[in-house]
Amino acid sequence: MRLDKFICDCTELTRSQAGKVIRQGLVTVDQQLCKQPSTQVTAVQQIELDGELLKIIGLRYFVMHKPAGYVCSTDDPDHNTVFTLMDEPMQSRLHTVGRLDLDTTGLLLITDDGQWSHQISSPKHECAKTYRAWLADPVDASAITLFAEGVMLNGEKHPTKPAQLEIVNPQECLLTIHEGRYHQVKRMFAAIGNKVEKLHREQIGSFKLGADLAEGSYRELTLAEATTFAAVAK
Missing domain, CATH: 3.10.290.10 (RNA-binding S4 domain)
Structure with a gap:
């Protein structure tokens, strides 16, 4: 070159x-x-x-345990970004794979491989994402069917794609979605008259956030792990 x-x-x-x-x-x-x-x-x-x-740095893939209070952008005048938690060369080339809200914690992927990122975050690939939600009010078992059928979100023209809801206890649920609309999990529970008090992403595809990764820390994915993510798309 x-x-x-x-x-x-x-x-x-x-x-x-x-x-x-x-x-x-x-x-x-x-x-x-x-x-x-x-x-x-x-x-x-x-x-x-x-x-x-000088040495060429190849494509990089990271997993982070995102804490609350950080935004998924490269620059923000009002809040710390998740990149302030990292120390990597040529960090400006990295981007998050999708986003988690300011107050949402959990599994966050970071890379400089745009194609890999697109495979995971593009709605057409329907990559499953599992969230643990703590709610203001108890959830009725009927919500399992409602979410499986799809619910209409405020301001949307089409219902959500089928989602899987598991009620851990009346005010704690696991929700797996296959798309990534704006504030989707919070809006889905709002659509059935409830409010998410706390939200944590636990899993993307078959990859689960390990208990060994402390909140606010990150690590590089192995080649096998990165390849697994690339295969989750339909």
Whole structure:
């Protein structure tokens, strides 16, 4: 690939910025000064920028146990973002796979692989997501059938897709949905006259949030785990 593109893939620099540092004489290839941005290089060559050895960072996949009080965006003037909990190189390239509300906790995926993200978050792939909801009022068993048939949400033209409701106790439920409408879980319970007091996402596809991942912490997914997520789409 071109030298300027290689530098972009290894740093936060734009293509024009990479070209500038190359022409300034700050880049060496196999210990030889190189001032041509179009020079063809390979990943096995030793390429240094201002004395620092560069290395291409491949696609990355993370799981986070999101705490309440953090937003799923790269920048927010009023709240901390989930990315303030991370310490990764080229962090600006990462994005969350879908979003969890400010007060919602639980399983959050983060990546820089747009195709992988789309497979999981796109409504057409119907990837299952399971939430534990604590409610203001007891839930009647009839809600199981209502959610399985689909409910109309306020302001929507079409009912929700069939969802699976498990009543753990009168005011605690597990709800599995296969789409991701705005505030969907909260609005579904509102549609049957109830209110979600607390919400926690436990599972996406077959992947469950492990008890070993403390709230506010994250880890990189293994290749096998990342591949499993890619296979959950229909």
